[in-house]
Amino acid sequence: MRRAAALLVLVAATACTTVGPRALRFSRGTYNTAIQQTNSEQLLLNLVRLRYRDAPLFLEVTSISSSLSLELGAGLGGSVGSNNNSVAPGSAVTFIDRPTISYAPLQGSRFGKQFLSPVELSDILLLYHAGWAIDRIFRVFVQKLGPLQNAPRASGPTPPNAPEFESFFTATDLMRSLWLDGxxxxxxxxxxxxxxxTLTLTSRTADEPRIAHLCALLGLPGPIQRITLTESPRPDEVGAVQMVTRSLLGGMYYVSHGVEVPPEDYAVGRVPTTRDGDGDLFDWARLTGTLMRIRHSRREPSGAYVSVFYRGLWFWIADNDLESKSTFSFITQVLEMQSGEIKSAAPVLTLPIAAE
Structure with missing residues (x-):
């Protein structure tokens, strides 16, 4: 018994100095991975919901707390017989992790501010300086640039008529080309x-045709070096072009048209259809093909970057589809930018989990 007691003291002393740091090394990375993965799955799920005109819902993880405990036990065991009498001490050490995870649905004024307010021009600049391509920023979060329309009705539920976007895409392609050339x-x-x-355009030659073409598309009288993009341009302001931004939810609606759905869902009316002037079905891949492609399959996909099961199908983004992954990460970053301070919201769902 004295040996068992001494052993327990030694084990307790050792455990108390190692259980905390070891638990931190193990649990922090695990929680980080779980939150990142579930956030991605939640965003993908809501993009698919928007394509089906289902209501989106975001459930935020507001807090995670973990309680670690150490339980020690000791006992004696043995046997008594005519030829063998033995007694042996025994000990047991149990580590228990009891995490408590709190969720809050995003709703009310916070939902309106985060998802329905147009993206501010200062945020456009932050995204630009964060390294995102200028054409990706403008295609997702700008719906009007001077006389150019970027499918403004695609900022909401799928419209019945084909959108106007070709000239806008030509302008953003020119911006990207100039941007890549510095x-x-x-x-x-x-x-x-x-x-x-303010877009400051610098040319390497006396007559840069790309700048002239861009200015002509924007309705400017001639090639100029400074273009001012503003929500309310003054009539007498030289080089001023009106720019109307989308909200975060509008940008999500826009890229949600990259969700590919099975033909039977079109046939029974689960998904709204869009038709061109000739009455033919409009292919939304013309709009979102370089931004987002969300595939579907009956079986769980292998090699998916992120996937969710919804309406009896697996929807997923391929791990080697770098353009879709970039746009998905881009939307995720804007979502974080717009989130602001996390506050408790009612109702709050708290799940205590006991794991031994």
Whole structure:
């Protein structure tokens, strides 16, 4: 018994100095991976919901707390017989992790502010300086640029008529080309008259045809070096172009048209259809093909970047589809930017989990 007691003291002393750091090394990475994965699955699920005109719902993880405990036990065991009498001490050590995870649905004023407010021009600048391609930013979160329309009705439920977007895409392709060549600089200004972004275009030749073409598309009188993008341009302002941004939910609706659905869902009316001027079914891949492609299958896909099961199908993004993964990460980053401070919201669901 004395040996068993001494052993327990030694085990307890050792465990108390190692259980905390070891638990931190194990649990922090595990929780981090789980939150990242479930956040991605939740975003993908809501994109699919929007394609089917189902209501989206975001459930935020507001807090995670973990309680670690150490339980020690000791006892004696043995046998008594005519030829063999033995007694042996025994000990037991049990580590128990009891995490408590709190969830809060995103609703009310926070939902309106985060998802329904147009993306601010200052956020456009932050995304640009974060390294996101200028054409990706504009295609997802800008629905009007001067006279150019970028499928403004695609910022909501799927419209019945084919959208207008070709000239807008031509302009953003020119912006990307100039941006890749280091000929575009973007700055933000805030004044009493309103916020604005300034595109400074520098040419390497006396006559840069791409700049002239871009200015012509934007309705500017001639090739100029400074283009001011603002929500309310003044009539006498030279080089000013109106820019209307989308909300976060509008951007999600826009890329949700990259969800591929089975023909039978079109046939029975589960998914709204869009038709062109000739009455033919419009292919939304023309709009989202370089931004987002969410595939479907009857079986759980292998090699998926993220996947969810919904309406009896697996919807997923391929791990080697870098364009879709980039847009998905882009939306995720904007979602984090718009989230602001996390506050408790009622009702809060708290799940205590006991694991031994």
């Amino acid at each position: 000929m575009v600089d973007v700055n933000y200004q805030s004044s009493v008259a309103g916020d604005s972004l």
